[in-house]
Amino acid sequence: MNQFPSQILALRHSAWMPVVEANAGLPTASKFGGIPWLQPGESWPTCQHCGQPMPLFLQLNLAELPEALRGKFGEGLLQLFYCTNTDAFCETECDTFFPFTEGKFVRLIVPESETPPVVPEQIAHFPEQRIIGWKEADDYPDSQEALEQGVEYAEREWEALIDADFPRSGDKLSGWPHWIQGIEYPNCRICQTPMRLVFQLDSNDHLPFMFGDMGCGHVTQCLEHKSEVTFAWACS
Ligand SMILES: [Zn+2]
Numbered sequence: 001m002n003q004f005p006s007q008i009l010a011l012r013h014s015a016w017m018p019v020v021e022a023n024a025g026l027p028t029a030s031k032f033g034g035i036p037w038l039q040p041g042e043s044w045p046t047c048q049h050c051g052q053p054m055p056l057f058l059q060l061n062l063a064e065l066p067e068a069l070r071g072k073f074g075e076g077l078l079q080l081f082y083c084t085n086t087d088a089f090c091e092t093e094c095d096t097f098f099p100f101t102e103g104k105f106v107r108l109i110v111p112e113s114e115t116p117p118v119v120p121e122q123i124a125h126f127p128e129q130r131i132i133g134w135k136e137a138d139d140y141p142d143s144q145e146a147l148e149q150g151v152e153y154a155e156r157e158w159e160a161l162i163d164a165d166f167p168r169s170g171d172k173l174s175g176w177p178h179w180i181q182g183i184e185y186p187n188c189r190i191c192q193t194p195m196r197l198v199f200q201l202d203s204n205d206h207l208p209f210m211f212g213d214m215g216c217g218h219v220t221q222c223l224e225h226k227s228e229v230t231f232a233w234a235c236s
């Protein structure tokens, strides 16, 4: 890996893979699935399309991120709720694969208490996978994204050089997005600037859920407007 030309080495980013334990932590813990933190008296987020409570997919406690990322994404909890109701075809009718659509709820919120939320009876939530640590690893972009960074290689040449495993697939924090349909950073709705990756949520990694046909999803955020967070995914 150290034989990379310097212009490729300059594109090295760290990605952090979650280390999980199958048990429930505090409402404010970082986790896949399980019980989120909600404001006192707040009801569980429901789908704007079908009205059903949406399971929590991901909650990141930004104060518990690896040190290199503390403060980078703001403060508090980053939460992603996503509708899994297949009776109402929420995914297709809301085009949930696009950013900023109905059928999901993404937000940054600062928790003020440890009051456990009221869990709706009819919710089918995923068993909690608590994130107890992070494993850092190198990550590199794909040839298209490298080109945008001014590093030009033919796709085959690039893949031969860097290893087909980059950008890393699977669930990861930061690093380079593993794009399925090419570069798709959403634009911030306030400043129109392309948002950056916070978390890659892949099909069937820590959650037993598939985005379309083994699609890969990305939680993104505006660098400037940290409350502008969204989630989108693509499959081949
Ligand atoms: Zn729905």
Ligand SMILES: [Zn+2]
Residues within 6 Å of the ligand: 188, 189, 190, 191, 192, 193, 222, 223, 224, 225, 228
């Ligand atoms: Zn912005």
